[in-house]
Amino acid sequence: MALGACSRSASKSASTSDSLTVRSVECTPAELRSVEEQETYTTALIARTTNHISSQTGGRLSKLSVEIGSRVQRGQIVAQLEASALNQARVRLEDSRTSLARIDELYRVGGISKSSWEAARSAVDLAQEVFNNIQENTLLRSPISGVVTKKNYDVGDMTPPAQPIVVVEELSPVKAVVHVSETYFSYLRLGLAASIEVDALEGRRFEGRVSNIYPTVDPTTHTIGVEVEIPNADLSLRPGMYARITLRLGVRERLLIPERAIVRQAGTGERNVFVLSQGKALYRVVELGRLYGDHYEVLSGLKEGEQVICSSPSTLTPGTEVSVKHQR
Helix, strand or coil: HHHHHHHHHHHHHHHHHHHHHHHEEEEECEEEEEEEEEEEEEEEEEEEEEEEECCCEEEEEEEEEECCCCCEEECCEEECCCCHHHHHEEEEHHHHHHHHHHHHHHHHHCCCCHHHHHHHHHHHHHHHHHHHHHHHEEECCCCCCCEEEEEECCCCCCCCCCCEEEEEEEEEEEEEEEEEEHHHHHCCCCCEEEEEEEEECCCCCEEEEEEEEEEECCCCCEEEEEEEECCCCCCCCCCCCCEEEEEEEEEEEEEEEEHHHHCCCCCCCCCEEEEEEEEEEEEEEEEEEECCCEEEEEEEECCCCEEEEEECHHHCCCCEEEEEEEEE
């Protein structure tokens, strides 16, 4: 009787010990999900177009019609140089026209040769060209609609040839240039959506579009220049402001697992998971990609549908017997 009781007690103890070695775990499958690819870049905003308005001949500035901050329209006169040379050119043009009119009458009645008439006609054309050139460099017009952002001279100053008198920038829209890794080249297209946040305008988000994709890849950085155009009707965005540009590169399918299923090896870059297989936790090395919310992309090491243990995986050891209390 004593031996029988002892045997039953030992059997019960062994059974209890076995049950204690089986870990209760939660599992979830590695699954393909559609995720939005996004990349964020930090850069400074710039004007869509910048024009440095100058005179090719230079001269004394006699009139300045704008100040910094002035809005101008395309074709508007913004500055004028002394007109003495222009007046002289105008007189020469009028004289050449008067001479041509007189010679034209003589030519009609045969009183002058055709070559003389052609010479007078050429003189008018030349005088007109000279006048137009001097006028263009005396009355300085803005080639774009925009805002004056710089003024380098005041009335009375002598302006050197080809030196900007004022700078006009088109600020509606503004743009940003970001440099995108060549690995995303196939994602890029004109019109691609972008969202923009600016530290100086906290709480506001702006929407933009890719307006230009540079034709070459930088051989040093292996990046592609991409221009993003941002509407700016109220001119709240200014060149020089730092902005975060997020390109929405499209929706792609990625193999994902929860972040909490990852086991990180201290001192190395190795990442692992425990896979459920026939009631045991098997150790598996995985290569991870990007983090999407609370899920990591798996580049290698797992197949779709494999169950990974996501409840305290770092406390497991390879080969641990497990029972699943929750499984998706």
